[in-house]
Amino acid sequence: MPYLYLVTKKPSKSALSEVPGVDAQASLNPNLKQRNIKRKQIDVESTLEKLLAGDRTALSQAITLxxxxxxxxxxxxxxxxxxxxxxxxxxxxxGITGVPGVGKSTFVERFGLEWIEKNHKVAVLAVDPSSAKTGGSILGDKTRMNRLSQNENAFIRPSPSAGSLGGVARKTRETMILCEAAGYDIILVETVGVGQSETSVKRMVDLFALLLLPGAGDELQGIKRGIMEMADLILLNKADSGQERKAQLAAAEVRRALKLYPDDPRGWTIPVEPISAVEGTNIPEVIDEIEKFRRHMELKGHWHELRSSQALWWLDDTIGELLHSYWLQQGDNATRLSEVKAKVQSGEMSPLAGARRLFG
Ligand SMILES: Nc1nc2c(ncn2[C@@H]2O[C@H](COP(=O)(O)OP(=O)(O)O)[C@@H](O)[C@H]2O)c(=O)[nH]1
Ligand SMILES: [Mg+2]
Known part of the structure; x- marks a missing residue:
């Protein structure tokens, strides 16, 4: 069975939207289908050659594939x-996370340009499982990344629009590999910051940066303890327009809060810095911290470990995703799932009982 996610029978509309990696819209809308059919077949060898030469058109086509x-x-x-x-x-x-409005995209623009100044090539990707509904937040964000999107050393790609987080995460990982082969050596992955995509992004990056707002209480920012624990770098954004002092104080408070957490077994002390994404304050310092992080991890042998954990997580996530879609294609599982979902939604059945019924 070479491809588990091969759709063997025609699933119902609701079932299709459940299958990770299957974009229901593309499968059901004949115009989209038509467009898909017209797409020319990609030749692996010549595409690889073009990618390695840094050809952006080939990179876009490869990602679409x-x-x-x-x-x-x-x-x-x-x-x-x-x-x-x-x-x-x-x-x-x-990885870059933080609640919507904290300034992630504005930061990515400044930060990306700063890396390019230092002769790097920057790819910006997004993990946004809701982008099918919202039309892709990073697309709207392109206005915030105006200069970066026009820079020849930057490549910005909106989140793939497949429904499930697993599917989106897998495609983002694959896209990351393609971008790296095309010579992009700084990969920025922006999350939507609504709480569900953080773990996936954490599992595919070397360093996870959390953006916070000075003055807003933790509850207000919806920052769960778990997300603080995932961070390798914490930035207090919008330290400008008279908010500089507030940002300093907030940074000191976050540093104090971090002391209550167990020490990082890798010996890394999380830097907490005020920045202004709009004015560019402290952005070069953030780059210095990241380079320091890399040196620290390499020196202690953790960099290699990081990459092998990412590979294992990738395997793990992909297995989960394939099992899910394989299971959905068996018998009447898709219909049964829709029925159970309706009951769970109405409160008639608990999610646990629902899941057990499906596997019982
Ligand atoms: N004053 C100030 N405003 C900022 C800063 N960074 C972002 N903003 C503003 O905050 C709003 C949300 O920014 P955006 O980058 O879209 O946030 P995202 O949702 O986290 O990606 C926009 O109006 C930005 O102009 C900053 O450093 N200072
Ligand atoms: Mg954004």
């Missing part, structure tokens, strides 16, 4: 990612 929901594209996409793997991994993968 890995994001494709057509089962017939899966073998080519897998081959291409596989071929790119040995040319990947030379980057720093940085």
């Amino acid at each position: 890995v994001e494709s929901t057509r089962p017939s594209d899966f073998p080519t996409a897998d081959k291409l990612v596989q071929a790119c793997l040995e040319h990947s991994g030379k980057s720093i993968r940085i």
Whole structure:
């Protein structure tokens, strides 16, 4: 069984939207389907060659291929990612999180340009499982990344629009590999900051940066303890327009709060810095901290460990995702799931009982 997610029978509309990696819209809308069919077949060898030469058009096409929901594209996409793997991994993968409005996209613009100043190439990706509904937050964000999006050393890609978080995360990982093969050595992954995509992003990056607002209480920012614990770097944004002192105080408070957490077993002390994404204050210092982080991890042998954990998580997540979609294709599981979902939604059945019924 070479491709578990091969759709063997025609599922119902609701079932399709459940299948990770299957974009219901693309499968059901004949116009989209038509567009898919017209897309020219990609040749792995020549695409790889172009990618390695840094060809942006080839990179866009390659990403479209890995994001494709057509089962017939899966073998080519897998081959291409596989071929790119040995040319990947030379980057720093940085996750950026924080509640909506904290300034992630504004920060990415400044931060990205700053890396480019230092002769790096920057790819910006997003993990946004809701982007099918919202039209893709990073697309709207392109206005905040105006200069970066026009820079020839930057590549900005909106979140893939497949429904499930697992599917979006897998495609983002594959996209990351393609970008690295195309010579991008700084990969920035922005989360939507609504609480569900953080763990996925944490599992695919080397360093996780959390943006906070000075003055807003933790509850207000919806920052759960778990997210604080995931951070390798904490930035108090909007330290400008008279808020500088407040940001300093907030930074001191966060540092104090961090002391209550267990020490990082890797010996890394989380830097907490006020910044202004709009004015560019302290952005070069953030880059210095990140380079310090990399040196620290390399010196202690943790960098290699980080990358192997990422690979294992990738395997783990993919297995979970494949099992889910395989299970959905068996018998009448998709219909049964819809029924159970309705009961759980109305409160008639607990989620646990629902899940047990499906597997009972
Ligand atoms: N004063 C100030 N405003 C900022 C700063 N960074 C972002 N903003 C503003 O905050 C709003 C949300 O920014 P955005 O980057 O879209 O936040 P995101 O939702 O986290 O991506 C926008 O109006 C930005 O102009 C900053 O450093 N200082
Ligand atoms: Mg944003």
